[in-house]
Amino acid sequence: MCTHNDADHANGILGFLKNEELLCDEVWLPGIWTSRLKDILVKPSIFIHELVLDIDSNHLAYDLATLGDSYSDNELPLDNRNESEEYVQLEELYSDLEASLEKNYDIHDVAQFHRGPYLWGLSPSHIELFVEAINAAKLIKDIAIAAFQKGANIKWFEYDEYQCSGGIDGILEPLNSKEISTVKKRGALEYLALAMANRQSLVFHSPSSSNAPAILFSADSNFEFKQTIPWSNGMIITASHHGSKSNSNCYLRYENERSEHLNSIWIRSDGRFRSRPGPWYLKIQSTQRYCTRCSPDFKSSQNVEFTANKSEWQSSSIACTCGQK
Ligand SMILES: [Zn+2]
Ligand SMILES: [Zn+2]
Structure with missing residues (x-):
């Protein structure tokens, strides 16, 4: 896709x-x-x-x-x-x-x-x-x-x-x-x-199943579309536009629409861009976010991998260190 x-x-x-x-x-x-x-x-x-x-x-x-x-x-x-x-x-x-x-x-x-x-x-x-x-x-x-x-x-x-x-119903569904x-x-x-x-840019959702929680593929969207986003507990959300400052509306929509106890994991891919991630991404609890490359210390990069364990996504990748010198 x-x-x-x-x-x-x-x-x-x-x-x-x-x-x-x-x-x-x-x-x-x-x-x-x-x-x-x-x-x-x-x-x-x-x-x-x-x-x-x-x-x-x-x-x-x-x-x-x-x-x-x-x-x-x-x-x-x-x-x-x-x-x-x-x-x-x-x-x-x-x-x-x-x-x-x-x-x-x-x-x-x-x-x-x-x-x-x-x-x-x-x-x-x-x-x-x-x-x-x-x-x-x-x-x-x-x-x-x-x-x-x-x-x-x-x-x-x-x-x-x-x-x-x-x-494909239940597997990968378009949201916008x-x-x-x-x-x-x-x-x-x-x-x-x-x-x-x-x-x-096209946003897709893979709903939760008995084997794994959901995944939201955000692309570079600003989530300004009117369709419902099916937030669900334990879901993985790809950080829109690599966590760019200009895409703060995604996080705003998440905060406004999610129920109080809903938790999620954010994944961000990026190259060497000092301007990213924006402040909204850093508001997410640091153990709940993973980057392929953290900023501003760009020395290490990793493949971020998750495996599904029934109701939870688990990872042995290193959690985000963005914003730390
Ligand atoms: Zn992009
Ligand atoms: Zn990071």
Whole structure:
């Protein structure tokens, strides 16, 4: 499963899919990725032309992720150029994936050849946004093709603030998305920005069973969706956006909604970022949180492993030492 098109999330699934020793029956990907996937696969030059025009008329020199969050929060109006065009039938994407394997256009090459007529008018910060957008499109294409070549069934989950559907009942259930078979066609820049938006990253829940308590997979979400979060005692919660300060709403929602005696374990993965974790993560009792790498002493890193013992998750990993010198 991949939650959104951010390199630290998307490169992981690409590594998995490209490793021939690792197998899977299904790959779950963000539904927004399909909105212009056909164009990226088989008509990249038309897509890139549209992208350059979009970037040129974007007066804010945001990076792609910030742009995505702004679209998501309705701070920026959504593009309605393609409103009248039909919805994309996702079943048809399999033939586009097949066609693209034969043609195998390198999207960087196509972007290079567009340079003359279109790119010269872009300001330096717009050129950076363009390069970021081309890299984002390439990552979406590479993951979709790798999933297709793996022979896996691909399921698409579209972010939704109110409804959720699909997944596998009792095993892995979406909390802020719907499993879809058609998708709306969006403008090129808006598409790539929304695909990267933290706000729209997919959240999933693995309910408790007789063998193990639940797990909440938070991705980089800020938990601003309206669906109920099924908090339960002993659950593991992945610290949203690596415990980033900007995601304090997740913890706020947890504190407001959980019952008084509910306890949980928080897991945080991170690289070398001094700015993380934010103060909210440090409020969690230190024996209840585990990091793959603690800040600001980055010297040691670990795989955090848990095993289920009926009503409890147990771990021999070292509890968090973040904030200690
Ligand atoms: Zn992330
Ligand atoms: Zn830590």
